[in-house]
Amino acid sequence: MEPQIIATIKEKLREYTYHPIPFEEFQEIKWSRESRDRFQMIRETLPSDLTGMRVLDVGCNLGYFCFEFAKRGAIVKGIDQSERELNIAKTIATLYNVPVQFECLTVTPQTIQRLIANHNQYNIILFLSVYHHIVRKKGLAYARHILDGFSHLCQTMFFETSHFLFSNLAPTDTPDFVTTEICEHTQFTTVRLLGKSTDHFQRYLFRCDVC
């Protein structure tokens, strides 16, 4: 391994990481979301062989989920609007020779429409703890367009959201709210609550399918 590159990444991540970096050399880095529990909940609903599965991780941050899927043979693309996080994720992908395609991109209804128009299709979209940020910045109607777009791009979406800490909007994280949102505003036909993680704030994780 390249000790200097690893040391540089560790220095950059000294103050804060959202989720772990799933490689031996980064075990001691402190993160705010444990995340292995979330990955486990997701995996339990999928076939044991992930080889060749096409996965899009929207708001992938440092790429924890991208790396976990790619290590198991999935074909993974991670997108995030944060250049800083993505540059670190790209460096780690190169360092460990894990074939994840990372792209710096802000997800908007237009970017989703472009993906649909270009016939991109995924087996799985991960949309974990991003939705509430978009609702807060752009409003519910805007965020719903994005959610609906995902139901045209994949068969299965794993979805996690949170409540609003900094606004007076109603909580969006209750199972009833999420089920209604998704069934009424997207093409997903089933919404299943997989569980909740409580390491940060309480957050529910859902699996949504187009049947």
Ligand SMILES: C[S@@+](CC[C@H](N)C(=O)[O-])C[C@H]1O[C@@H](n2cnc3c(N)ncnc32)[C@H](O)[C@@H]1O
């Ligand atoms: C709270 S983190 C969640 C990270 C990861 N999905 C997880 O659950 O571990 C939210 C991430 O979404 C990204 N993000 C927020 N809004 C976005 C948007 N419109 N397009 C792309 N990325 C976005 C942020 O840069 C950040 O990395």
